Amino acid sequence: MWRDLLPVGRAAGGGYRRFAWTAADTECRTWFREQAEERGLVYEQDRNGNQWAWTGPGNDAVVIGSHLDSVPDGGAFDGPLGVVSSFAALDLLRDRGTHLGRPLAVVNFGDEEGARFNVACVGSRLSAGVLTPDQARELRDGDGVFLGDAMERAGHDPAAIGADPERLARIGAFVELHVEQGRDLVHRERAVGVASAIWPHGRWRFDFSGEANHAGTTRLADRHDPMLTYANTVLAARKQARLAGALATFGKVDAQPGAANAIASLVRGWLDSRAADEATLEDLVAAITRSATERGGRDGVEVDVVRESYTPVVEFEGTLRDRIAKHLGGAPILPTGAGHDAGILSARVPTAMLFVRNPTGVSHSPAESAEMVDCLAGVEALADVVADLMSEERA
Structure with a gap:
């Protein structure tokens, strides 16, 4: 077999x-x-x-x-x-x-x-x-x-x-x-x-919406780059999970329009998070979301979070x-x-x-x-x- x-x-x-x-x-x-x-x-x-x-x-x-x-x-x-x-x-x-x-x-x-x-x-x-x-x-x-x-x-x-x-x-x-x-x-x-x-575990989709632009002509100060917000959120998730004694992983990401010489207009990342109890998991995802939103405010990027699945x-x-x-x-x-x-x-x-x-x-x-x-x-x-x-x- x-x-x-x-x-x-x-x-x-x-x-x-x-x-x-x-x-x-x-x-x-x-x-x-x-x-x-x-x-x-x-x-x-x-x-x-x-x-x-x-x-x-x-x-x-x-x-x-x-x-x-x-x-x-x-x-x-x-x-x-x-x-x-x-x-x-x-x-x-x-x-x-x-x-x-x-x-x-x-x-x-x-x-x-x-x-x-x-x-x-x-x-x-x-x-x-x-x-x-x-x-x-x-x-x-x-x-x-x-x-x-x-x-x-x-x-x-x-x-x-x-x-x-x-x-x-x-x-x-x-x-x-x-x-x-x-x-x-x-x-x-x-x-x-x-x-x-x-x-308990679940999957959350994070949508980071910025502004598409040219990678070679747009000054750093003028950018609304969702990739920066996404990257910061990945690091924040790792830190928050470590502090909580839990798990958080961004294992899938999609950038649009996906050109090597363009600033993305949208970066979509999927968070998988797990913890020993539901309260810890809820607090962990809330902390990661806050971090993403705060960084998005500095980057000029909108952040939207959707829970796609959850198992208690x-x-x-x-x-x-x-x-x-x-x-x-x-x-x-x-x-x-x-x-x-x-x-x-x-x-x-x-x-x-x-x-x-x-x-x-x-x-x-x-x-x-x-x-x-x-x-x-x-x-x-x-x-x-x-x-x-x-x-x-x-x-």
Whole structure:
């Protein structure tokens, strides 16, 4: 499975570009459907483009899976490891002759990374009712293509998107396996861990509007250069995050008109910020906004800030989390600053997460990795968790 999926969407630099509703995304979806059909599972794509593979009908299902899309030039493991491991866990359960007393499903949630339309976890947000159909249809990519148009070109009906309470009502528990995005498990010398919580996080778009002009004839004193305000804001974000013990990153920027010999008229930057609690995150973003506005006033630049997405703190259901950790022989429990579909669904269904050791600690990069022995340990752990949840003595 891993070898078959590895070439899909691979870029020249070794990373991946599996963006929502593109040719690479279609290839990933075809791969998922083939895996489902090879195992005799009931395959379906829901109204929001999420893919499901069911062992059979019924409620109180155990669902496992993750996503197949990537960030620009992302690594091979973030998302796909969870989907591949889920199919492998089902194979292992069948090899063991485990009785599946409840329905089991493997899921691939669409557009988890939000790399194309700048909102993370679009598929799960729509299904959970966190993102409305109208909000989703207003999303556009960098080329101005609306989400709905992209879905339609890929053969999906955008008119059908929206909350999916009936399907979520079938789920008794959702367990997502993911490569660790850090080195906590390396330090603990453990192959597999269990998530305790997800930090609150969000994305904010900062628009810096100035005045376009000639780079070679406009005196410095006469300029209204939004790039200066943007640059100062990037530095301020780093300083404020350090003081708050939180995280703030400007990882994407767009300058218009984008000429090397012209002062920009508009610089648009996207802030990703995360903190251990919501109050700290709110104060941090407010401080960064104040700094941008104050500097904009000195530069003659207008600053507008729009929150494009936000996920509050997620505390994974304690009983399920502790049961899984105990069942896995006292697996370490650790928090994460990364967002996941499991975090979105946690307000609707009991959810849990397993992490597989990442020796580099690097994620969202081609350097992201996991050793095969640890991946197989993750498969065994996921299979053990599913078997336990299937048992009659389930909590």
